[in-house]
Amino acid sequence: MLYHVRMDVRPPHGIDPARLEALKAEEKERSQALQRAGKWPHLWRIAGQYSNVSIFDVADHDELHALLSTLPLFPFMEIEVTPLARHPSAI
Amino acid sequence: MLYHVRMDVRPPHGIDPARLEALKAEEKERSQALQRAGKWPHLWRIAGQYSNVSIFDVADHDELHALLSTLPLFPFMEIEVTPLARHPSAI
Amino acid sequence: MLYHVRMDVRPPHGIDPARLEALKAEEKERSQALQRAGKWPHLWRIAGQYSNVSIFDVADHDELHALLSTLPLFPFMEIEVTPLARHPSAI
Amino acid sequence: MLYHVRMDVRPPHGIDPARLEALKAEEKERSQALQRAGKWPHLWRIAGQYSNVSIFDVADHDELHALLSTLPLFPFMEIEVTPLARHPSAI
Amino acid sequence: MLYHVRMDVRPPHGIDPARLEALKAEEKERSQALQRAGKWPHLWRIAGQYSNVSIFDVADHDELHALLSTLPLFPFMEIEVTPLARHPSAI
Amino acid sequence: MLYHVRMDVRPPHGIDPARLEALKAEEKERSQALQRAGKWPHLWRIAGQYSNVSIFDVADHDELHALLSTLPLFPFMEIEVTPLARHPSAI
Amino acid sequence: MLYHVRMDVRPPHGIDPARLEALKAEEKERSQALQRAGKWPHLWRIAGQYSNVSIFDVADHDELHALLSTLPLFPFMEIEVTPLARHPSAI
Amino acid sequence: MLYHVRMDVRPPHGIDPARLEALKAEEKERSQALQRAGKWPHLWRIAGQYSNVSIFDVADHDELHALLSTLPLFPFMEIEVTPLARHPSAI
Amino acid sequence: MLYHVRMDVRPPHGIDPARLEALKAEEKERSQALQRAGKWPHLWRIAGQYSNVSIFDVADHDELHALLSTLPLFPFMEIEVTPLARHPSAI
């Protein structure tokens, strides 16, 4: 089942730069593992912003929440989820 | 080049129902031609709304505007365009 | 799977009153059939507004959209869908 | 009497992690006691967010405020309350 | 139990003026009956707007909704309800 | 002359707890003195929020501003003022 | 006492042009009479919009509401009122 | 002096199509005359919307308002004006 | 040329109180010098808020920006500028 997810990353001022870099590296690794597993089929950068638009393909809401809420940068992200249905004109 | 496009369809009260159905049929046909041509690679329905999330893959802003502004339902849509860049973590 | 749905009903000025009453009657009948089928387990009126808060329990996004988009008052409603996951403190 | 309550948890950057964990544990205990007492009949997680949607069933506004304002995480939550009336189509 | 209610009156363009005047007269009569009954203890005009701020004192959400939703101007009003609790500093 | 005032209290993270408690105690004393003087005839808590709705009855805008801007918690409050006129249907 | 008032004029589509012109002429006459009487000391056009920013100098909220609500274009205006106090740095 | 102007064109449903086309043709002619006169040095279409971003170069606010408020489509446009100053890093 | 300027002062938590008082004193001095010079003809306090509404009368956008951006409290203010044109009904 597909979900449209927008993530805006907002690291707080004063965060330890080394810790932030470590979290970003973990986030990248985690994200690529999920992409390879087919759970995160699309990941795009919004031009000019520290934000992304993603498509997730997971079994249900619980799996989606489990994946998102354990992302290393989750505490510093604003996330908006939109459930996607099949469009009658899609081929 | 990829663009994220959200379209909310708002047909005005009082529109002739037959004209609206005709416009919807033309819209579907136009949308499917663009999908087949690779210009509109993704089209999803937002669950519970007369809205869609789409990804367009076109040469430039002018081509995008030409495609969107000639959609049969364009006069009745609110459209929001977001340019998408490659994400450094995308595989 | 559970979805939180808020519906705000906005009948346009100038709608034929008899048609509106007929649509409301159909909406009620449809809503009660879905409640009896277990698809719409909660339906509450927001005090002071022509709006409701509902919980739907359906198989997936497509079923949710199919149910909502065929409600008789759908053309006159603003609908907002929020996917609900299990809360770790829920008993 | 039923109230729809949305809570968004926003722990401030710089809060002591041990204190936060302790508050979360107290919050969970408190929440489950209220659920068992029938005061908090529904508690759902909003997918992708550190937020919940809850239904409270209490005697009046004063009791609701007393319960919410003494939750351990209350100082770090944005809370929105919506009074729910019986819906004429509810079965 | 007290509720804070804001009502913004938005008569649609094209409404028959005589009908609107009749509705306003009924609204006034209804409002004054509720004031005399102690259900609507405060009613103020927001300066410069066709809007009011009101305090209702009723048994529960259902009674509030029953009163508000049968006001003659209800179909042309945007209404916002806020439940009021006792303030610990109120004397 | 009546003014509708909404106050949302937002103590900053990191404020010294003892200082905050002292300010709250002064605020309560100040508020009750103004209530007894008839300047602050109504004070209600918004259920679920660290916010109040108040009615002030003062001579003019300058007196209102003098009272509000010297409240002990003023630096930590968002305040919205709405001037109230007599409603033609008020009895 | 001074009030800051912003008025946005929104004539509905379909209004009879002759009636609108008549209302505008009455509005101008009324506005100029109030300016000459010292009640409306400042009236500015917001560049690029059918809107104005005004300063009113009247006895109280009731007089302000009486003046604004009887302006010929009142039914087609969105009005926002802000009470102005003396600024401690004003000379 | 430079002004940043955003115009969103919102023709009302029900406008006579021939009249709308005539207004658009006049608007184009007027716009091009102002461009040739150096008053409207930049005019861009916002991709996907019936909107433009423009830069005007005029003597003062009054000239700007005179130009904008006499555009043929002015009654159907939402216009937002932002005054532009020289940027210290501009070359 | 006239500009409508709204300034909301938001001193950050943790600013040194002595420094803030010094900045306020400089701001007052600067403001009064500009008032005496005729550049800042009106300055009003918004009742209940640490905000003002001002009218500036300067040669052009560059002079306005130079004045505003060098105010001592500029780093702690949200500022909104609206260009004012002559109103056709102003006397």
Add this chain to the structure above:
Amino acid sequence: MLYHVRMDVRPPHGIDPARLEALKAEEKERSQALQRAGKWPHLWRIAGQYSNVSIFDVADHDELHALLSTLPLFPFMEIEVTPLARHPSAI
């Protein structure tokens, strides 16, 4: 290809002033290099705000994001990007 970019600079309270000045100097140098290279053809200050409106002329979304996300002040800016197409009335 042209992009309209608005940048609002929001340096956090507590940033080291020397570091901020160094970042501003680097930003200026970087901005002027991009202007000379024809990538950033317009740069204007929004009067009264620490914000700019810019026009970028780059090959595609990726180049735009690469330029913006490496600006020295990027971590302290809110950036909004709008793709600009040719306007049919532009000469």
